[in-house]
Amino acid sequence: MGNRVTCVDIDPVKIEKLNQGIIPIFEPGLEQMVLKNVKNKNLLFTTNLGEAISDAEIVFIAVGTPMGDDGSADLQYVLAVAKSIGQSMLKRLIVVDKSTVPVGTADQVKATIQKELDLRNSDLEFDVVSILNF
Ligand SMILES: NC(=O)c1ccc[n+]([C@@H]2O[C@H](COP(=O)([O-])OP(=O)(O)OC[C@H]3O[C@@H](n4cnc5c(N)ncnc54)[C@H](O)[C@@H]3O)[C@@H](O)[C@H]2O)c1
Known part of the structure; x- marks a missing residue:
């Protein structure tokens, strides 16, 4: 919807995988949605x-x-x-x-x-x- 969202987790392995486009949960359409929004910089993953x-x-x-x-x-x-x-x-x-x-x-x-x-x-x-x- 155009909001900028930053996801925080204390697990660096989880964050690293998400930054590589590896999504730990399955939901129809979720992977495409995540990858699209990471690419357009509306979705970020960090431990900070x-x-x-x-x-x-x-x-x-x-x-x-x-x-x-x-x-x-x-x-x-x-x-x-x-x-x-x-x-x-x-x-x-x-x-x-x-x-x-x-x-x-x-x-x-x-x-x-x-x-x-x-x-x-x-x-x-x-x-x-x-x-x-x-
Ligand atoms: N999974 C669902 O569909 C769902 C739906 C509605 C509500 N909930 C509720 O949401 C909560 C989380 O559920 P989940 O299935 O995502 O749990 P989960 O255990 O899969 O994920 C929790 C995450 O929180 C991280 N974490 C722990 N301490 C932290 C901190 N101090 N700072 C940042 N990250 C930290 C952990 O590393 C882990 O990755 C639960 O209370 C659950 O009942 C879950």
């Missing part, structure tokens, strides 16, 4: 979160939420990304949680980002949005 969000307007968190021993979702990866966002953001952001998380997680994401901004003495503003999966 700070660089990726420096001029972003919207950030989607889509890391894993594995089930813990008691059946609840393990939020450590979601909150680790929230912390990195708070440490790196340079302008107002909309942060969207796309990971599958329980009600109340947006409050934790918000508090985690705000804590990092406070440590930076930053008055940057942000909004947190949750996408529910049914």
Whole structure:
């Protein structure tokens, strides 16, 4: 649709493969769509979160939420990304949680980002949005 999208992962092998046009998931039409948008520079892959969000307007968190021993979702990866966002953001952001998380997680994401901004003495503003999966 013409948006510029940068995908971030901490796994350098995954990012390297994506940059080589090797797509790890199958979905009809996905490979052509990815290759076309990489070619026209609307789609980028990187391990550098700070660089990726420096001029972003919207950030989607889509890391894993594995089930813990008691059946609840393990939020450590979601909150680790929230912390990195708070440490790196340079302008107002909309942060969207796309990971599958329980009600109340947006409050934790918000508090985690705000804590990092406070440590930076930053008055940057942000909004947190949750996408529910049914
Ligand atoms: N797969 C789907 O179709 C689907 C659909 C809707 C929602 N979801 C939800 O999205 C979430 C992710 O699902 P998935 O199947 O893509 O999981 P996945 O485990 O395949 O991918 C998660 C990725 O996050 C990366 N990661 C971990 N910590 C990171 C960090 N700090 N910074 C950047 N990247 C990091 C991992 O290296 C991994 O590549 C889950 O909560 C899932 O329930 C998935």
